[in-house]
Amino acid sequence: MARWLVPLLALTAAGCTPVSHPQAPTGVASETADVAAVDPSARRAFYGELHLHTAYSFDAWGLMGTRIGPDEAYRFARGEAVDYGGKMIRRGWPLDFMAVTDHSENMGLLNQLDDPNTAFAKSEIGQEILKNPIKSFYMLRDARYQGRDIPGLNTQEAAKSAWSREVAAANANYKPGVFTTLIGYEWSQMNEGRYNLHRNVIFKGADAPLPFTSADSGKPEDLWTYLEANRAEGRDVIAIPHNANGSNGLMYDWVMSDGRPIDQAYAQRRLMNEPLSEIAQNKGQSETIPELSPNDEFANFEIWDVLITQRDTKSKPNGSYIRQAYGRGLVIAEKAGANPYKFGVVGGSDFHNGISASDEKAFGGSPGGVDPNVNLPDGDAAKRQLGIIPTRTLIDDNAAHEGRPPMINNPLLVGSAAITGVWAEVNTRDSIFAALKRKETFATSGTRLRVRFFGGWDFTPALLKRTDWVRQAYRTGTPMGGDLPAGQAKGAPSFIVEAVKDPDGANIDRVQVVKVWLDGGDYREKVFDVALSGGRKVDPKTGKAPPVGNTIDLAHATYSNTIGAAQMRTVWRDPEFDPRKPAVYYLRAIEIPTPRWSTYLAVKRGLPIPTEGGPPTLQERAWSSPIWYTPPPVRTASASRGAGR
Secondary structure, three states: OOOOOHHHHHHHHOOOOOOOOOOOOOHHHHHHOOOOOOOHHOOEEEEEEEOOOOOOHHHHHHOOOOOOOOOHHHHHOOOOOOOOOOOOOOOOOOOOOEOOEEEEEOOOOOHHOOOOOHHHOOOHHHHHHOOOHHHHHHHHHHHHOOOOOOOOOOOOHHHHHHHHHHHHHHHHEEEEOOOEEEEEOEOEEEEOOOOOOOOOEOOOOOEEEEEOOOOOOOOHHHHHHHHHHHHHHOOOOEEEOOOOOOOOOOOOOOEEOOEEEEOHHHHHHHHHHOOOEEEOOOOEEEEOOOOOOOOOOOOOOOOOOOOOOOOEEEOOOOOOOOHHHHHHHHHHHHOOOOOOOEEEEEEEEEEEEOOOOOHOOOOOOOOEEEEEEEOOOOOOHHHHHHHOOEEOOOOHHHHHHOOOEEEEHHHHHHOOOOOEEEOOOOOOOOHHHHHHHHOOOOEEOOOOEEEEEEEEEOHHHHHHHHOOOOHHHHHHOOOOOOOOOOOOOOOHHHHHHEOOOOOOOOOEEEEEEEEEEEOEEEEEEEEEEEEEEOOOOOOOOOOOOOOOOOOOOOOOOOOOOOEEEEEEEHHHHHHOOOOOEEEEEEEEEEOOOOEOOHHHHHHOOOOOOOOOOOOOEEOOOOEOEEEEEOOOOOOOOHHHHHHHO
C-alpha cells in the first residue's frame, strides 16, 4: 500500500483528530455577527493576505534566511512594529485579515536550529545544515521527491510542534472586529518536481488537525477528501489553488489527475472544495497573457511564463490561466453537466520572509516585503535586486542534474504582492470566511483599489441615482461570485460596475468587463471598455479607446493624478448577448501608469533604472470574481404538454 494511503484511510474512517491548541480568544462568539441576518447592502470591503510564508517553511529558512515566525508576521500585518534583523519595521497600513500559509512539507523543521540548545542544533546533521543552510533546501526537497527519510531528522514531530504553534499564533492574534486571522497552510505538490499544483488550505475556525501534505498524496482529489472529512467533523475549510502560471498547463486541465476526462463528480467536488483561485502574486499574474488573448491590449502585465524551479524553461500556457479556465469550464459543463472552474479570485504575496506588504514602494526584490523607510536594499544588495550585479538563481533543477552552475537570475521577473478584497458584514472569521465561500471577492495587484460588480436583468442608469442603489442591486440582481437570476431574463443582462481609487494611490484609467462565452464546442472572449476617464470614447472602427496618458517622471519616480478618475460607476448592458449561449463576465479596473518597484528602488538608491528584464512602469489593476449566465433548460413539446395536465 502506498505510504500516503495509510493516513488518508485513517482520516476518512476515524475522522480528523485535532491537535491540542490554546482556546480561541474569548468573546468571539458574542462579537461575531449572524451573517445571514445582516442586510447584504451593509457589507464593506476588507483587504487581506491569504498566502504568506515564515521561517516555519523550509525553503524560507534554508534558501532565503528568513527568521520571522508566524506571531511576528501577524503582528506586522495588523500594523505593529516588529524586529526584522535588528531594525524595527512597520507596515504602511494595516491589513484587515491574514492567513500564514507555511509549507506543510517539513514544516517547522529547520527553524529549530535558531535555538543552539536543541538536540537538532547539536546533532551532526544540524551542524552540517548550519554551516550551509542553502544545502538543506535541496537535501529536504530531494528526499521528499524520492520518498525517503533523512537519518537524524524527525520531520513528523517537528511538524506537529510547529503546527501547534501556528494555530496558537493565529488564535492569539485574532481581534474580532479589528483583525481576523485564518488558520492555514500550503499543500505543496510539484508534479514531476517541476509543475506547480500548490493549494493554500484555509480553515474557518479556531482549531484544525495536522495538515494533509503532498507526502501523504500528490493528488488534489485526496486533498479534497481531507477537506470533506474536516467539514463532516464540523470544521469548515477550503483550498485555494496557487497562482497557476507555472503549472505547465496542469492546473486548469481538461482531465483529472488520473488522465481521464473531467466528469460530473470531479467537477462538483472541485467546485465545492476550491471555490476560489489565486489570480496574482509575487510571481506574476494568472489572468491571461498575449499568447492566449492577442486582442487584449492589457494582457501584457506582470508576466511570469516560466517554471518556478527551472526559470530557463517555459511553462505551457494552455491550462495555466484563469480566463481560459473560465472558457474551458463552460465547455466541460456542456459535456459533463457541471463546471469545475466556476471559481472566484483572490490575490496574495507568496512572500517568504514573513513580511506582507503590497505597496509598490514596499518591495525591494525577493524574498518579500520591506519597510521602505527602514530596510529597503542598499549598496550591493540593491544592485543585485536590480540585476546590476549578476547573481545566480538559487532554484535551478537543471544545474543540479547537468553538473553546471545555476543560471543567472532575473530579479526583475518578480513583482510586488497582490492582495485579496472581500465584501463582508464585519471583520470576523465567520463573516470573512462566508465571503470567501460565496466568492464575493476581488483581487488587486497590490493597491487598495475597490471594485463592485452586480449582474441583473433590469438595471438602468437611473438606479445609480438612488441612495439605496446597493440594496436594490442585491435585491434584484446578484453580486460578484454569483449567477444571474434564473427565469428573469428580459433581453440582455445589465451590469453595475464601480471602481474607487486607492485613497493613497493612483487614479483610474478605465473599467472593463471581460466576457467569455460558449460558442459551439469551444469558447470565445472579448474585453469591453465600459467606463473611460477623461471623456474618452471607444473608436467604433478599432474597438479601442485612446490611452489615458502618462504623467510619470522616471528620473524622480513620481507621477501625478492630473489624469484619470477617482471613482467610476456605470450600468453596462451586453450588446452581443445570445440567450442560448452560457457566459461568464468579470470586471477589471485599471489604474493610470505609475512607477514599478524597480524604478522606485533605483531612484531611491541613485542607481540606473533597469530597462531590460522587466518594465520600469506598470498599470496596477483589480479583478472581480465573475458572474455566470446559464441558459434555462430547453422545454420540449412533450414536457410542455405534461406541465399543462
